[in-house]
Amino acid sequence: EVQLVESGGGLVQPGRSLRLSCAASGFTFDDYAMHWVRQAPGKGLEWVSGISWNSGSIGYADSVKGRFTISRDNAKNSLYLQMNSLRAEDTALYYCAKDTGVVPAARGYFDYWGQGTLVTVSS
Amino acid sequence: SYVLTQPPSVSVAPGQTARITCGGNNIGSKSVHWYQQKPGQAPVLVVYDDSDRPSGIPERFSGSNSGNTATLTISRVEAGDEADYYCQVWDSSSDQGVFGTGTKVTVL
Numbered sequence: 637e638v639q640l641v642e643s644g645g646g647l648v649q650p651g652r653s654l655r656l657s658c659a660a661s662g663f664t665f666d667d668y669a670m671h672w673v674r675q676a677p678g679k680g681l682e683w684v685s686g687i688s689w690n691s692g693s694i695g696y697a698d699s700v701k702g703r704f705t706i707s708r709d710n711a712k713n714s715l716y717l718q719m720n721s722l723r724a725e726d727t728a729l730y731y732c733a734k735d736t737g738v739v740p741a742a743r744g745y746f747d748y749w750g751q752g753t754l755v756t757v758s759s
Numbered sequence: 760s761y762v763l764t765q766p767p768s769v770s771v772a773p774g775q776t777a778r779i780t781c782g783g784n785n786i787g788s789k790s791v792h793w794y795q796q797k798p799g800q801a802p803v804l805v806v807y808d809d810s811d812r813p814s815g816i817p818e819r820f821s822g823s824n825s826g827n828t829a830t831l832t833i834s835r836v837e838a839g840d841e842a843d844y845y846c847q848v849w850d851s852s853s854d855q856g857v858f859g860t861g862t863k864v865t866v867l
Contacts (some may be wrong), residue, residue: 683856744849
């Protein structure tokens with residue numbers, strides 16, 4: 637059974653940093669691209685970032701480019717999102733999602749999702 | 760950046776057919792995927808590559824895509840289909856994922 641478990645969310649002040657983690661199990665992690673998708677309270681889904689199986693291809697939404705960094709550790713079956721210079725508008729539930737291809741551009745959709753970790757940016 | 764537009768809401772009686780549109784410039788040239796999200800739950804993939812269904816998704820869910828509009832059709836709607844639905848594409852020009860604005864389906 638595929639499982640994606642996010643952690644690392646919490647309350648953080650504007651301008652500070654936070655690192656999210658996603659622990660994957662039930663599939664061969666290094667065979668697939670992975671993504672972060674967020675959802676602000678009461679709002680729609682927003683793609684945040686994606687990374688290929690070998691970290692060779694990485695992309696970001698314009699809203700987070702230059703502030704967020706996605707990474708993965710295939711030996712630990714884990715995905716990460718380093719979030720710097722956080723803003724109030726980054727407040728959201730952050731989902732980890734599995735791609736069906738090895739690079740995001742190959743398939744570009746998400747067949748499994750975690751339950752999310754909540755990030756609240758407020759003073 | 761690429762924009763996908765959905766109607767905010769669709770209402771349908773049980774047993775009838777719900778159609779949810781997703782508009783985008785020449786969307787027919789892209790692969791469109793659809794997700795269902797119930798309150799307090801993570802999204803679930805219901806249609807991928809315009810019209811394919813993942814295992815476990817009822818045949819009542821179908822999709823089409825042509826020109827500037829993609830459509831998710833839910834036949835013989837049930838109370839359990841009440842949820843938010845999102846279309847999604849991969850925009851190869853920007854190498855970014857793009858979600859539609861979302862549609863709330865209400866079963867009357």
